[in-house]
Each structure stands twice: as C-alpha cells, then as structure tokens.
Amino acid sequence: MTALSRSTMIEAMLAGDKAFDGLFYTGVKTTKIYCLPSCYAKKPYPENVVFFHTADEAEKHHFRACKKCFPDLPQDLWIDNKDHIALIPPSDFNFQECLVFLGRSDAEVLHLVHEKSFYKCIKIQEKNVLMKVFMKQEKLVIEFPDFLPNKFSRLQAAKYIWNLFDLDCDPEPFYKLAEKDAVLNPIVSRHHGLRIIGIPDLFEALSWAIMGQQINLNFAYTLKRRLTEVYGENYEFDGKTMWIFPEPETISALNVSDLQNLQFTTRKAEYILGIARAISEGTLSKEHLLLLEKEEARNFLLSIRGVGGWTADYVLMKCLKDPSAFPIADVGLHNALKTQLGLDRKPSIEEILKISAGWKGWEAYAVFYLWRSLYN
Numbered sequence: 001m002t003a004l005s006r007s008t009m010i011e012a013m014l015a016g017d018k019a020f021d022g023l024f025y026t027g028v029k030t031t032k033i034y035c036l037p038s039c040y041a042k043k044p045y046p047e048n049v050v051f052f053h054t055a056d057e058a059e060k061h062h063f064r065a066c067k068k069c070f071p072d073l074p075q076d077l078w079i080d081n082k083d084h085i086a087l088i089p090p091s092d093f094n095f096q097e098c099l100v101f102l103g104r105s106d107a108e109v110l111h112l113v114h115e116k117s118f119y120k121c122i123k124i125q126e127k128n129v130l131m132k133v134f135m136k137q138e139k140l141v142i143e144f145p146d147f148l149p150n151k152f153s154r155l156q157a158a159k160y161i162w163n164l165f166d167l168d169c170d171p172e173p174f175y176k177l178a179e180k181d182a183v184l185n186p187i188v189s190r191h192h193g194l195r196i197i198g199i200p201d202l203f204e205a206l207s208w209a210i211m212g213q214q215i216n217l218n219f220a221y222t223l224k225r226r227l228t229e230v231y232g233e234n235y236e237f238d239g240k241t242m243w244i245f246p247e248p249e250t251i252s253a254l255n256v257s258d259l260q261n262l263q264f265t266t267r268k269a270e271y272i273l274g275i276a277r278a279i280s281e282g283t284l285s286k287e288h289l290l291l292l293e294k295e296e297a298r299n300f301l302l303s304i305r306g307v308g309g310w311t312a313d314y315v316l317m318k319c320l321k322d323p324s325a326f327p328i329a330d331v332g333l334h335n336a337l338k339t340q341l342g343l344d345r346k347p348s349i350e351e352i353l354k355i356s357a358g359w360k361g362w363e364a365y366a367v368f369y370l371w372r373s374l375y376n
C-alpha cells in the first residue's frame with residue numbers, strides 16, 4: 001500500500017476498479033465496515049474513509065467485513081460459479097485424509113461422510129443451507145443439493161468450509177519440524193496434507209468440550225446426539241437426516257433438569273447453560289476472543305465456569321485456530337503417544353513436555369496428526 005498514494009486509492013475506490021482488489025481495503029469510519037475497492041455498494045465520502053493493507057488489519061481496528069463484496073474471503077482462491085462454489089486449496093491439502101477424520105464415528109449427527117463427499121448443514125440468514133463438499137480437479141467444490149442460496153449465503157458457506165479445513169494455514173514450517181521429530185515424522189509423512197478440522201461455532205466447540213470432559217468418546221457422542229435431537233433442528237435430504245447444533249438462545253432458556261433428563265450431570269448442565277447465557281447476552285463471543293492475544297483469550301476462557309486448561313486449549317485449537325494451542329492433558333493425545341512410542345502405559349505430562357519440546361508454535365497440529373493416527 002505504501003506505493004499507492006491516498007489520492008490513487010480514493011480514485012480506485014470511486015471507480016470501483018477491480019484491479020486494486022487485494023492491494024488495499026477501504027474502511028468507512030462512520031459505519032465501521034470495510035470493503036474491497038471494487039465494492040458495488042454506495043461509495044462513501046472520501047473524507048470518511050481509512051485505508052488498510054490487509055483484511056486482518058481492518059478487523060484488528062474493529063471494522064466488520066462488508067456483506068456485499070466479502071473483503072475477508074481470500075481473493076482469487078474462491079470462485080462463485082452460481083450453482084456451486086470452487087475453492088482453490090493450498091497444494092499440500094489432502095481432502096481424503098480429512099474425510100477419514102470426519103468419518104471416524106458412526107455416532108456423529110452434525111455431518112455426514114458419504115461416497116467421498118462431506119455433507120454439512122448450517123444456518124445462514126435464518127435458513128438451513130445444505131452443502132455437499134468434494135474434491136474435483138484439485139478444487140474443493142461446494143454444491144447446494146437442496147436449493148441454491150443467494151450470493152451472500154453461498155459465500156458465507158464458502159467461508160465456513162475454508163475455515164473448517166483451516167485453509168488459511170501454511171503448514172510448511174510444521175512439515176519441516178516434523179521431519180526432524182522422531183514421533184511426528186512417520187505420522188506426518190503418512191497423513192501429509194491433513195488439516196486441523198475445526199469447530200467454527202463457539203457454542204458448539206465449548207459445549208462439545210464440556211460434554212467430553214471425563215467420559216469416554218462414545219458417551220460424549222451420545223450426549224451430543226440427545227442434546228441435538230431434542231433442541232437442535234433437523235434437515236431431511238435424500239432419506240438422510242442432518243442435524244444443526246442447538247442455538248445458544250434455545251439452550252439458555254432451559255433449566256438444569258432439562259439437561260439432566262438427557263443424562264447430563266448437574267455440573268455439565270450448569271456449565272452449558274452458563275455458556276449459552278453468556279453467548280446469548282453477548283458477554284462471550286468468538287469475535288471478541290479473536291481480537292485478544294493468545295494468553296488473554298486463554299485467560300478469558302479459563303474465567304468461564306466449567307472451562308479448565310484442557311477445555312480452553314481445545315477451544316483455542318478447534319475454534320480460534322491457534323496452531324500453538326496445546327491440550328496436553330488430552331486422553332486421545334496420550335493414547336496416540338503410547339502407541340507411537342510402544343509404551344505399555346500412557347506417558348506422563350513430564351514425558352510429553354520433553355517429547356513436544358521441538359513442536360513450538362505448532363503444538364495443535366502435532367496433536368491433531370496424533371489424533372489422526374488413532375483412526376487407521
């Protein structure tokens with residue numbers, strides 16, 4: 001941007017010149033919304049405009065992405081073909097590896113893996129939008145099998161999938177460190193191109209972590225299914241039922257006994273109701289957490305009743321996409337390390353700290369590849 005003068009940028013903005021998209025971003029001080037230079041929305045008065053180098057910079061200054069031009073989506077990497085969206089993932093991306101992880105449990109109710117495609121239903125603008133996601137000629141294609149949503153919804157869907165598969169991440173430094181790491185090397189070679197599969201929705205991520213505390217994975221899935229089937233929305237398509245995780249507003253209106261009826265412990269019921277209320281009231285939000293530095297975000301999460309170290313790190317990893325988040329107390333991690341190291345017991349936390357000394361900055365990726373090694 002330094003090469004462009006303010007008057008050049010103003011000219012480009014007023015002309016709506018597409019050639020400047022991605023070179024700078026326009027923020028409107030009065031509305032706190034930022035745009036691409038080519039945005040077709042009504043042009044603001046030049047005196048109200050500030051310019052940013054990147055979308056991130058605009059977000060850091062508390063500007064929100066325009067809902068007409070989508071300045072927060074990676075330019076040139078997503079193509080709106082009207083009846084479907086094509087995303088261009090980084091060359092290392094391996095969709096098949098991700099599908100194995102996504103299909104690891106038959107008890108999953110929030111998505112479906114079927115014939116090399118991933119199906120997911122999300123709510124966009126009060127409508128349930130079904131997506132079918134698959135690879136075709138090195139593009140990640142999103143189709144809408146039920147009805148064709150409007151452009152805004154299509155691009156929100158693209159954004160969701162882009163985040164779900166962590167396609168912003170360049171894992172090259174992780175691959176490099178893994179090459180020199182005795183534990184990671186075989187796993188990362190075998191599953192190369194796997195990305196951390198996130199839980200983009202904060203309420204779902206926190207609830208799922210709390211449901212999983214101190215019980216086996218199967219029972220956690222049972223709790224999730226019950227909660228979703230009673231309080232979520234279902235979506236019938238082609239003889240299959242897809243579910244959408246309950247809204248925090250729905251859950252916040254419940255009593256502890258409502259969740260106890262689904263076999264939640266009193267504590268877990270209280271934790272989840274508390275989180276649902278905080279999100280509904282706006283005192284807890286993903287947008288706010290994303291603006292904080294990592295330690296601040298972690299401390300904020302830890303201040304929530306029911307959130308301990310493991311839950312905070314799990315949410316940092318799966319929802320806030322921090323590659324250095326490290327849920328070191330994770331049972332799955334311990335089981336995977338036990339197998340990889342050929343131990344007859346799980347490793348201690350001290351041992352894990354030693355093993356992970358070389359993972360700095362990429363702990364979440366190391367954990368995720370170790371989880372993947374459990375599903376061969």
Ligand SMILES: [Zn+2]
Pocket residue numbers: 034035036039040041066067068069070
């Ligand atoms: Zn715009």
